[in-house]
Amino acid sequence: MSNTSRIRNILRSKASKGLDKLEDPRDVLDESYGQLVRMLQQVRQGLAEVATAKKRIELQGQEMGTRHSRLTRQAQEAMGHGREDLARIALERRVFLEGQVASIRTQFTALQRQTAGLQDKERRLAERVAAFRIEKETIKATYTASEAQVRVNETLGGVGSQMSDVGESLDRARDRVAQMRARAAATDELLSSGALGDLTAAPDADLERALASVALDAEVEQQLRSMKSAGSGDAELAGSPQADGPDAWLSIGGEPGAR
CATH class of the missing domain: 1.10.287 (Helix Hairpins)
Structure with missing residues (x-):
């Protein structure tokens, strides 16, 4: 040929x-x-x-x-x-x-x-x-x-090619979600530790939060001492409702015997 x-x-x-x-x-x-x-x-x-x-x-x-x-x-x-x-x-x-x-x-x-x-x-x-x-x-x-x-x-x-594009979009969305969740967790930790100031909070809000935490701890300690002095874990706690009924919630947190 x-x-x-x-x-x-x-x-x-x-x-x-x-x-x-x-x-x-x-x-x-x-x-x-x-x-x-x-x-x-x-x-x-x-x-x-x-x-x-x-x-x-x-x-x-x-x-x-x-x-x-x-x-x-x-x-x-x-x-x-x-x-x-x-x-x-x-x-x-x-x-x-x-x-x-x-x-x-x-x-x-x-x-x-x-x-x-x-x-x-x-x-x-x-x-x-x-x-x-x-x-x-x-x-x-x-x-x-x-x-x-x-x-x-x-x-x-x-x-x-269309399915490949869909898969790539889904991977990018997952990466963005993971990044945003990590950033949210990190900023929460920074706000809690005080390393990152909350610009929207009132002045001296950090002191208020610290004092509220101290007061809460003191209240818990006081109620524990009351239970110990009463000699039983079933003793009536301060602020507990004294009666059942639809209005019982009104006595939560009040003095014992208050209505």
Whole structure:
């Protein structure tokens, strides 16, 4: 094989691969179906033209038949009147007309055969077009379903670019949430330790919080001492409600015996 032939084959192979990537089989099927439909239309147009020509010859034949009968009648009438000369003229014209009838009869017979042949071809081609249309739609539906299945499978398998973008967005969102939670925890610790001042707090709020904590501890210690001096953990605590009922909460935190 020469270098030119080898290069030609390589280029043809690459072109074929390129067409496979760009060519949609559904478009190819629609184009093929369109070609068949156009062929069927041409056959039907030819059939109509042949049928028109046959009808025209048929009408001419009917006119000739009418004239042939008239000439026969005229020859008989001429003989009845003893006019052999007129009868001869009528018969001569009738014989000439019979030759013309024979000619157009041959044409009419040929057109009849042609019409029958075109009708048979039109019928077979119409059946082929109908069958191709059904097969075309079936193949297109199968291809569309397979194409959709491929896209779904690629998406579920993470092969598709859209799913990759979704996964990357989800990873970024998780990282941002983790960073924000860590920052919130860190700032809480800094605020609690006093390392980070609360700009919205009132002046000396840190002292107030410290004194409140001391007061709370003192209250707890006092109640523990009261329980110890009473000698039982079930002893009545200061600020505990003295009775049950919907208004019992009003005595929480008050002096013992208060209502």
